[in-house]
Structure formats: C-alpha cells, structure tokens
Amino acid sequence: MTVTPTTPQVRQGQLPTGERYIYEIWGDLTTGQTPLLLVHPVGVGLWRRFWQRFCQAWCAQSDRPLIVPDLLGCGDSDMDQKPYSPQNWAEQLAHLLQIEIQQPAIVVAQGALMPAAVALAEIQPELVLGLAFSGPPAWRVIERKQTAQQQRRLWRLFCSPLGWLFFQYARTPFFLRRFSQRQLFARAEQVDREWMQLLAEGSRKKASRHAVYAFLSRNWQQGWGDRLAKMTQPTLLLFGEGASSISRDGWKEDARDRLQAYAQVMPCNQGQILPGRNVLPYEATAAFIAALTEFCANYFTPQQFNDAVQ
Template sequence: MITQDKLASSTQFYTWHNYYCAYEVYNPSNSTPTGIHLLLIHPIGVGLSRQFWQRFCREWYQQGNSNQIYNPDLLGCGESEKPHVACTPTDWAEQLQHFLQTVVQKPVVVVVQGALFAVAIELVKKEPNLIAGLVLATPPAWPLIKKEAPEWQKKGVWNFLNSPLGNLFYRYARREKFLRDFSTKQLFESADDIDSEWLDTLRKGAEDITSRYAVFSFLAGFWLKDYSSAVVSIQQPTLVVIGEKVSSISQEGKKLTADEWLADYLTALPQGRGKKVPGRNILPYESTTEFVNTISPFINEIDSD
C-alpha cells in the first residue's frame, strides 16, 4: 500500500504576479512516470487546499497508474501566498495558465472538484492547447452554470465578509463541530466517512486566518456567471462524474436527480461522457476507489490518442 509518507514530495514554489505559489509533483514510487500528466484543481472552502487530493493520489498509484500528477495550491490556499484580495475564476485560471506554461510545459488532463469547474472553463479558454481532456467531479447543477449573479451583489457580499463580522464568522466556521456538521449536511453521503484525516486536514488548513480571503471570494459568488456558452464550446473530451446521492447546496438544482444532473451536461458538452458512482458531493475523497476506477480508463484512452 502507498502510504502518505511514500506519496509525499517536497513543496515547490513558483512566482506569479509577484505572489509565491506552492505545488507538489507526484510520481509512481516503483516505476518511471508514463502517460499524460494530470493537473488537479482543488475545491475552495474552510481549510481546503491541495491536501484535498492526497487520498486520490495514493489510490491512483495504488491501482497501478503511472501518470505524473501536478497538485498546486491556488492563490490564497494552502502554502501559496494569501493576499487580501478578492479572487475570481479568471484570476485562478491565469495562475494555472502560468503554471502550465512555465512548470508543466506539456498537455494535461484537468481533474477538478465541484464549482471550481468555473476555473477549468476559464483555463480551457486561455490555454486550450495544453488541455487534452477534463474530468469533472460533481460540477455544479446546470441551473447554476447558467446563473449570472449581478456584480453589485458579488461585491456587496465580499464587502460584508471582508469585515470584522466576516473575521468572526471564519473563526467560528473553522471549529470542528461546524466542520463536521457542514460535512454531514452538505458533502458526504455517510457521516461515518467524516474521519479524523478529513477534519484534521481542514483544521490545519484553516489555522492561518488569512486563508479566509479565498473562501470569502468563493462565498461571494464571483464564480457565478453564465458559463453555458463556454461549456458548449469545450472541444476536449470531458468526463462528468456524479455521485448517486448528489445534492445541491443552492436552491438551483435541489430537485435534480443524478441522472438529470448528468443529462444536462451530456446535452451541452460536445465530447461529454458521464458516469455515476456511489457517494454524494466530494467523490475523490469519500468514494476514492470508485472514482479512480471510473476515470482511469478515460484518461488512458486520451493518452493513447
């Protein structure tokens, strides 16, 4: 079995817009990397960073895959710099574009969790030649993809959160009870899967209070714009993976079944495919084995083209 220690590599850094940004590169322990590279885009939330993907990476190599994996921290998260700014999907996409151009320098399959699909969309628009395919783990319900939140509303929420009240809220939200309750209500299918590894990772990630700015950027809804035409324009092969018990935090999509959730994307994506796996909303973590089983043939197929 591949342990955390065997998987871990040293944190490396690059500079983007004078900010230092962190990443790790993973390779199979007993062989030379082969196949197309993977670029992982972690979700944004209290305590979340590239550490979200640790379980996925271990399982990826445990199942015999040998692709090199690039796992960056987005600006404001993990070990990357945490400036007091509001970040948009375009900002994070530009960060990853620079990362692809200067560090990776080869085509990748992007594996992205949840609403950070908005970042992947912007990245595909900016750097299509370096994106060979995409894997979407529980992307937002289609009604949210089409939702255009007004700029005044986004800025208003940001300004409210970017206040002493927002500071207090973040300190409250990083308590274990809040993290466990939120994970139970919104993320995991089974409360039994909310283990110490998950909670410890979130607590550690939220220790730096300046990590709140990235979270507030997400909560302000800067990712809420009508991306429907951009999705329709994605020419890369795209695999959409949905949990059988998928649910929407927002009112939009609350009544959708997993089949309906998938059907919306398969109608929109020119080269879309869809799969359901056991689990709810964070499949790379709660249903890691099934998720890896599902996406590895798709990635190998892209690699062989």
C-alpha cells in the same frame, strides 16, 4: 501496472505579479503519460491536501503523474486580500503548466472550481488535453450569472467584522464536522479523523479566509452554460448518486438530472454516477480512480501525449 507509492516533490512557482504558489509532483513527469492536474475545491480548510488520499491510491496503481497545486489564497500559496476569481486561478494554472511543468495536462477539477478549469481551457486551450469534473454544481447554478454589483456587495459584507466572526465559527470542529456530514459526504461516518485534520490544518492560517470570502461572494458564478457548450476537449462528468439540490423555485434535481443537463449541452463528454455524494475523490476513491483510469485509457495514450508536446 502496479507502482510503488511515492512521496511527492514540493515545489514553488512565482507569477509575473510576484505572487508565489506551492505545488506537488507525484510520480515521474518523463514517463510519456499525460499528467493529471488536480484542482482542489475552495472552502474553509480546503487546500491541496484534499487530494492526498486520491494521490496515494492513484500512485499505487498508475505511473501517470499528478500535479497538485495550492490555489492562490489557499494552503501554502500566497494569500492576498482580494476577491479571487476563476480567471485569477486559471492564470495561475496556465503559468504552472506553461512555465513550471512545460507540458499539457488533463485537468481534474472538484466541485464549483470547475469554472477555473473552463477558464484555463479558454485562455490556453493547447495546455488542456482533457477535462474531468468531479461533482460540478447543479446546471441551474452553473449557468446563472451573478452581477458585479452583487459580488461586490457580498465581498464587502464578508470583509466586515461580521465576516470575521463567521470565519471564526466556520473553522471550529463542530461546524466543520456538521457541515461535512450534512453537505458533503453520503455517510456521516466517512467524516473521519483524517478529514478533520485536513480541514483544521487548512483553516489555521487566518489569511485563508479571503479565498473563502471570494468563493462565497460567488465570483465564480459567471454564466458558464454557453462557454461549456463550446468546449472541444474530451470531458468526463462524474456525479455522486447522493448529490441532489432544490432550487429557489422548488425544482428538485438528482444526480441523473444533473448529468443529463450537462450532457445535453457539452459536445464531447462521457459521464458516470458513482457511489457517494459531493467529494468523490475522498469518499469514493476507488470508484473515482476506476472511472478516471478508463477515461484516460480511452483518450490519452503515450503517442497522443508525444504528439501534443512536439
């Protein structure tokens, strides 16, 4: 089905704590199609517009609506000086689905924000009909647990003048381009003007540094292995063929190793390896959409949606 691309509706939600967050709706939430809730990564300059290329391409061929929030601390949402955790973001996403959207969704999480999606499925399982993880971290990283003491130590360091100097350097075009080429994209030429403008705009607000500090303090690293083993929702695992890592003990892991490690633990999943590296919705948009479309067609029909919301 071919659908004319749409301009998103920009809306605002407010948590019981008073914190405000911004989100976009792409498409029509009344079509009877289970919407996708897109969770952007956290990092210098990253916010909901990370998904814009994907959203435009998706809406050109599907009437399944998209929900695209700015996580707290990012983009146009409120930015407090606190160590945001996956639980904080999961509570925001639960409020978004339960109070604002009033529908369950398929949650699509990018990279190391996978724990926020898992935490959401733990606290409000009825709101999460399915999960798709794009380029999640190496298994040895995701099952590791950072102690609260280590997290506090890193948080205090990043909140010091040294952390401020780091943030100032990290949002320079030189650093952003070099980091993107070395760590995120399979090909250096894919770090284009659109990507650089996205990062420049997202890092303009100085208060966005606190979400970055929280992420770098590894508040998300809570030992998720056992919790992933308990997931019952249909789950799609997508890895870029260029994704690889070397652990501290010298263990080298490529994309196939990574997929196999997750697949052996998670009870209800399917997985694919796509062209690209670590930011598949942006660098391999067509292949990412094809994999996600097939996953949705297999598990999420309009009748299943109607049954879920009744």
